[in-house]
Amino acid sequence: MIVTYIIILWIVFWVMTASSLYSAQYHDHQVLGVVLSKAHSQHDEIEKTLVSFTKACRLVLLLSAVCSLLLFVEPVSSHADFIMILLMMANLFVNWLVIDRYQMKLQHIKEQNNWIYPQKNIVTVDLEVARDSGKSAISPVWVWLFLLLDFLPTVILLFHTNMRQIYPIGFSLIGPLCQLSFVYLFYQMRGRHSNTVNAQFARQEERINSIAATLSALAMLVFWLLFSASMMYAQNGLAILAPVIVLLAAVFGIIRWQQSKISGLEEKFADELPEEQENAGDQQILWKWGFYYDPGDPRLFVPKRMAGMGWTINIGRPAGKLICFGITAFLVIIIGITAYGGSKDYQVSVSGPKVTVDAAMYDMTFDKSEVQSVTIRDDLPPDGTRVNGYGGQSKSYGHFSFKGYGSCMLYIYNNVDRYVVVQLKGNDPGYVILNGKTQAETDALYHNISSWSSK
Amino acid sequence: MRLKIDMSGNIPIYQQIRNQIVFGIATGQMRAGDKLPTVRQLADEIGVNPMTVSKAYGMLKDEGVILMDRRHGAQVNRLQPKENALDMDFDHTAMLLISEAYTKGVSQQELERHILLLINKIYGHKEVLP
Numbered sequence: 001m002i003v004t005y006i007i008i009l010w011i012v013f014w015v016m017t018a019s020s021l022y023s024a025q026y027h028d029h030q031v032l033g034v035v036l037s038k039a040h041s042q043h044d045e046i047e048k049t050l051v052s053f054t055k056a057c058r059l060v061l062l063l064s065a066v067c068s069l070l071l072f073v074e075p076v077s078s079h080a081d082f083i084m085i086l087l088m089m090a091n092l093f094v095n096w097l098v099i100d101r102y103q104m105k106l107q108h109i110k111e112q113n114n115w116i117y118p119q120k121n122i123v124t125v126d127l128e129v130a131r132d133s134g135k136s137a138i139s140p141v142w143v144w145l146f147l148l149l150d151f152l153p154t155v156i157l158l159f160h161t162n163m164r165q166i167y168p169i170g171f172s173l174i175g176p177l178c179q180l181s182f183v184y185l186f187y188q189m190r191g192r193h194s195n196t197v198n199a200q201f202a203r204q205e206e207r208i209n210s211i212a213a214t215l216s217a218l219a220m221l222v223f224w225l226l227f228s229a230s231m232m233y234a235q236n237g238l239a240i241l242a243p244v245i246v247l248l249a250a251v252f253g254i255i256r257w258q259q260s261k262i263s264g265l266e267e268k269f270a271d272e273l274p275e276e277q278e279n280a281g282d283q284q285i286l287w288k289w290g291f292y293y294d295p296g297d298p299r300l301f302v303p304k305r306m307a308g309m310g311w312t313i314n315i316g317r318p319a320g321k322l323i324c325f326g327i328t329a330f331l332v333i334i335i336g337i338t339a340y341g342g343s344k345d346y347q348v349s350v351s352g353p354k355v356t357v358d359a360a361m362y363d364m365t366f367d368k369s370e371v372q373s374v375t376i377r378d379d380l381p382p383d384g385t386r387v388n389g390y391g392g393q394s395k396s397y398g399h400f401s402f403k404g405y406g407s408c409m410l411y412i413y414n415n416v417d418r419y420v421v422v423q424l425k426g427n428d429p430g431y432v433i434l435n436g437k438t439q440a441e442t443d444a445l446y447h448n449i450s451s452w453s454s455k
Numbered sequence: 456m457r458l459k460i461d462m463s464g465n466i467p468i469y470q471q472i473r474n475q476i477v478f479g480i481a482t483g484q485m486r487a488g489d490k491l492p493t494v495r496q497l498a499d500e501i502g503v504n505p506m507t508v509s510k511a512y513g514m515l516k517d518e519g520v521i522l523m524d525r526r527h528g529a530q531v532n533r534l535q536p537k538e539n540a541l542d543m544d545f546d547h548t549a550m551l552l553i554s555e556a557y558t559k560g561v562s563q564q565e566l567e568r569h570i571l572l573l574i575n576k577i578y579g580h581k582e583v584l585p
Contacts (some may be wrong), residue, residue, distance in 0.1 A: 121463040125503050127456050127485075128501040130492035196456060196500050296506045 002071050004241060005084045006089040006280060009068040012088050015248055017061040023099070024050050027263060028194060032099060033304075035117060045109050053102045060098060078415075080393035084340045085335055118435070127203045129193070131146045136203035137210035138192030143183045145344045146221040153228035166385040166401055167231045175224035182217035188301060189213040194262075200270045206263060212258040219250035252340055270389040277282040291315045291317075291324065337361070341390045346397065346411045348434065350452050355422075357411050357434065362389060362398040364409055366432065372423040374450040376443070378434070380412075380419060381405045406430045420449060456484040468503055472511035475518060480531055481577045488563040491521060505566055 023032055026041045031050065040046065067087060071080045109114075154172040159165055175438040187208040193202040226243035234240075284295045292302050295316035304312045313320040340360050347358040353368040381402035389398015389410065401412040405426050405428040412419060418439045435442040462469050479485045486493040491497070494512060498505040517519040541542045556566050561573055 122460060123460045125460070125461055125497070127458065127492055127497075130488055131497045133500065191496075191499065195567070202551045297502065298498070299502065358469045378522045 001449075002077060003081055003082050005071055005242060005393075006068050008244075009071075009084060009087055010065060011245060011248055012066075013061055014065045015090055015252065016091055017057050018252060020057045020095050020099060021054060022259075024053055027259065028266075032103050032106060036106070036110070037117070040110075040113075040115050042107075043113075045113075048053070048104065049102060049105050049109065053098070056098045056102070057095070060091070060094050064094075078394040079342055082277075082338050082392075086337055098400065123196070125196045126199060126202075128199045129196055132199065132203065133193075135205045136190035138207065138214060140190070141185060142214050143186045143217045146151060146217045147176060147179045147183055149221055150179045150224055152225060153232070153452075156228075156232070161208060165230050167228070168387065170392075172228065174238070175220075175228065177215065179220055179224070182213070186210065186217060196423065200271060204265055204411065207289075208258055208261045208265070212254050214253045215257075216251060219247055222250070223247035240269055271423040286291050288315070302411065305434065323453070338392075341397075342392050346395075346434065346435070348411075348449075350448060355449065355452070357432070359397050359411055360413075362409070364422060364432070366422070369451055370424045370426075371453045372425055374423075374453050375421045376415050376446045377419055382409075384410075402431075408433055410434075414436055416442060420446045422449065422453075456516070458501070469511040469514070472497075472501075472508060473514045474509075476515060476519075480520065485531050487533040488532050489531045490527070493528055514527070523538050 011297060024038070025031070026038065028038065029035055031046065032053070033043050036046065049161055067090075070076045071083060076083055099204065111362070153167070155171060157167060157172055158415065189212065190206060192203040192209050196202065223243045223246060226246060230240045230243060248367065286292055286297075292304075292312055292314050293316045294302075294314060297314055297316060300319055301316055302312060302314050313323050315321055315324050337360075344360045347356075348355050349358070354365050356365045381404060383403035385401045385405070386396070387399040387401050389400060390396065392414075393415055395413065397411045398409070400408050402408055407429045408431040409429045413435055416435050416437065416439060419433050419435050420442060422434075424430060426431065434442045434445065436445050458472060458475045458585070460468055460475075462468070464471070466474075476485070491512070492500070494505050494508045498508045500509070502536065512521065512523065516523050516529075519532055519537070521529050523529050553566065561569075
C-alpha cells in the first residue's frame with residue numbers, strides 16, 4: 001500500500017515539475033507568464049534566471065521525493081493516505097511559490113532594463129479568419145465515437161451480473177460522464193486560434209488544437225477501458241495504477257506535441273505576421289490570487305497566464321465564481337473526508353437487542369434476531385474488494401466483497417490480525433467483520449458480542 | 456478585411472465595427488455578396504459580448520448596407536442609390552466637420568482640396584453607380 005502511495009506521489013511530483021519547467025520555455029511572447037520580446041528573452045540576465053529556476057524546480061522535486069519516503073516511517077505511515085494528500089498540496093504550493101518568486105525576478109529585470117511594451121488595447125481581427133473559424137478542425141465524429149465506446153464496461157456489466165458485486169454499474173457511468181467534458185473541450189478547441197489576422201496560420205492552429213482535443217479524448221477512452229478491465233479482471237492496486245500512469249503520460253505527451261507544433265507554426269509564419277502580432281504587448285493586470293478576474297470579459301474559459309498551459313476560469317463571471325466555489329468545496333470535502341475517516345475510531349456499542357457500529361459515513365446497526373453466528377479468526381477471507389468504502393493505510397471500512405462471503409460490512413484496523421466475523425441472515429450484507437485496535441481489544445469485542453448474541 | 460477595435464477608446468465597440476465595415480465596403484475591401492462572420496464568430500474573435508456585434512449588424516442592416524438571411528447569414532448588400540441619401544443627418548455631420556476645420560483655422564481652399572483628396576480615395580477608381 002505504501003509503495004503504491006509513493007508511486008502516485010512521484011508521478012504527481014514529476015508532472016508538477018515538468019509543467020513548471022515547460023512554462024519556462026519561450027512561447028507566445030512569454031516566459032513563466034511574464035511578457036518578453038524574443039530578443040529580451042535571450043538576454044544574459046534572463047537566461048541566468050531561468051537556469052536558476054530550473055535548478056529550483058529540480059530541488060523541489062528532489063525534496064518532495066525525499067519527503068515522500070517519510071511514509072515508510074511510523075507514526076506517519078499509519079496516516080499515510082492523509083499525509084499523501086498533504087504532500088501533494090505542499091508540492092503544489094511550493095511549485096507555485098517558486099514560479100511566483102521567479103516571475104517577480106523576471107519582472108524586476110524588465111523594470112531595471114526599462115523593457116516596457118505597450119498594452120494591447122487594440123484588437124485586430126481579420127473577417128476571413130472569423131468567418132472560417134472552426135472549419136479547419138477535424139470531424140467531431142471521433143469524440144462522439146469515443147463517448148459511445150466509453151459505455152463498453154457498462155454493457156459488459158449488463159450481461160455479467162456477477163461482476164457488479166466488485167464493479168457497480170453506477171460506477172461504470174463515471175467514465176462516460178468524464179468523457180463528456182472532453183467532447184465539450186473539443187467544441188471549445190475546434191475554433192480556437194491565438195492568431196486572429198493570418199487566415200492560414202489560424203486554420204493550421206485550429207487543426208492542431210482540434211487534433212490535440214481528439215487525442216485527449218482518445219487517451220481518456222484508453223484510460224477508462226484499461227481501468228475498467230483492471231477493476232473487473234485484475235482487482236490489484238498496481239494494475240489499477242497502470243491506467244493512471246498511461247493517462248498522465250498521454251496527456252503530457254499531447255500537450256508537448258500541441259505546443260511544439262504551435263511553436264513551429266509561429267516560427268514558420270514569423271516573417272508573414274503583421275507588426276501588431278510580432279511585438280510583445282504587456283498584459284493588463286487581470287490576475288487575482290492566481291485566478292483570471294475580468295467581469296468585463298464575456299469569456300468563461302480563458303488561456304492561462306502562462307501561454308500554452310491550457311485554460312482557466314474567469315472568476316469575474318458569475319458562472320466562473322460558481323465553478324471555482326464548486327471545485328474548492330469539492331477539494332475541501334475530499335480532504336475533510338480523508339482526514340475525518342482516517343482519524344475517527346470505530347465505536348461498537350451493545351444496547352438491548354441491538355449492536356451499533358459508529359464509523360465515519362458507514363454507520364450500521366444489526367439486531368440480535370438477524371445474527372446467525374459469531375466467530376473469531378486470524379486472517380481476512382480471500383480476494384477482498386472494496387465496493388464502496390474507505391480503504392486507508394490504517395483502517396478499512398464500508399462495503400466490501402470477499403470470495404465465498406459475498407457482500408460484507410468491514411470495520412477493521414489493518415495492522416491487527418484478528419477479526420470478529422458476525423454472520424447475518426440474508427446477504428445484504430451477509431457478514432459484518434470487525435476488530436479492535438489491538439488483539440486484546442478484539443478478543444474482548446468477540447466475547448462481548450458472542451455473549452450478547454447467545455443470551 | 457481587418458477590423459481594428461480600440462477596446463479602451465471613447466467610441467462604442469458596436470459603432471467601431473459598423474464604421475469599419477462601412478469604410479471597408481467604400482474602399483473596396485469588401486464587395487457586394489461577400490459574407491460576414493456570424494455574430495457569435497465575430498464576438499468570439501474580438502472577445503466581446505455577442506449583443507455588441509448584433510447591435511452593429513442591426514445598424515448596418517437598417518441602413519441597407521448588409522443583408523441578414525437565416526440560411527446565408529450576413530452578407531454585403533448591393534449598393535443601391537437612395538433618393539434621400541444626403542439628408543439632414545448627413546448635412547449635420549458634414550457641417551460639423553467643416554465647422555471644426557474652420558475653428559482650427561483651416562482656409563476654404565485648403566479644406567476643399569483636402570475633401571477632394573478624400574473623395575478621390577473613395578470614388579477615385581470606382582464605376583459610377585446607376
